[in-house]
Amino acid sequence: MRMKPLWLVSVAAAGLLASTGGAATASPDHELAYWTMNESPGARTMRDVSGHGFDGQIGREVAVGIRSDGRTAYGFERLEPDTPPTRPGHLVIVPDDSRLDPGSRDYGIEMRLRTRDHFGNVVQKGQATVRGGSFKLQIPNGRVQCWFRGSNTSLLVTAPRQINDGHWHTVRCERTGDGVSLAIDGRTVAERSGWTGPIANSWPIAIGGKSECDQVDVGCDYFAGDIDYIAIDVEDPGW
Template identity: 75%
Template structure:
């Protein structure tokens, strides 16, 4: 397994967020899913290292086994936005499972990535108008955005600076009762207060773009770059 561990904001940082009107760190002390993305070239199954069984299907256009120093990653080639045809082989999908839905829990999704491009959906579960709500992380104009859409409201936070510099960055987004907070390289960079309400849909978790799109009426928003890992942390589960 890669050298990754759960992390939450320190008490000092949480205090700064509260003083500035931001949101406190989620109590995401349970690693629900962790995809280290270190399979060998040619692999078509993305393994969940937690043992919880959230294995995914790797699209045939996704490059597997890319080595960068001591890291192994998946590569997603650049595809022109809104240009047919749709390319479902560009996406990694994890089948729908109720446990992967945020529900009413504190919920965090994190990853390590690099890109030189300025568009694309990185990770999502559900799309804009699907019943039950949805969430996604995307990178328009090279700036990471985190969006949670729940039964009560939608909250969108945007990083103040782009990260499409070709360097590795960690990205993490936390949803709590207090609001949504975005972290870049372990530092809080944007937050919005509020409670989204429950989020639970019947869609797969997708990495690298949308699963239902045609590049005509619905853009697929394909991500371009490399992803080193993706993880989901939640408040201690009751199931």
């Protein structure tokens, strides 16, 4: 299957990211949200530099202003899986906005992260059974998974190799009319054909774990590691 490209990061730009650690070069016509995660220590607002105003609230347990290899990032400590109590301060939350839903559009999520752990939900909008569908990127067993659940079906792709080596990796997940694909460090590593159907829910974007969980019946799946940036782009903004 040949996936249709989206426009936030080209192959050339992905190479630039890997070599320089610089920010993604975005097309303003197609950029939906771009969180550089460059705030100073103590900041509690994650700024969306796209100009669309999708700012997020940084939980008090999130380390802000981490400097490493010329990058500034957020840090998420390791929390024991499925062990109460819940830790909502571990999350960054971007309030729900219908413009952030994939809908029927081609939709891409890209981020740069590093981890030495082998579990956790990195970013998601909605959860497994919520009305309207959902999407998420997670890293069970150190292997990135990209999952989109729409009105028609769910499509899940899994990286063939682990990336929990403590090094920075660029991860990109796309949902198009042709299917879902996953790229790591500029190379497509997994794809699956099909059409999920539209996705639109009333949930926030949660970074670092689930926003609704109790660590008993529903695990919070807290991510452990550092995130340098997250960007979302669409083929057609529709507004």
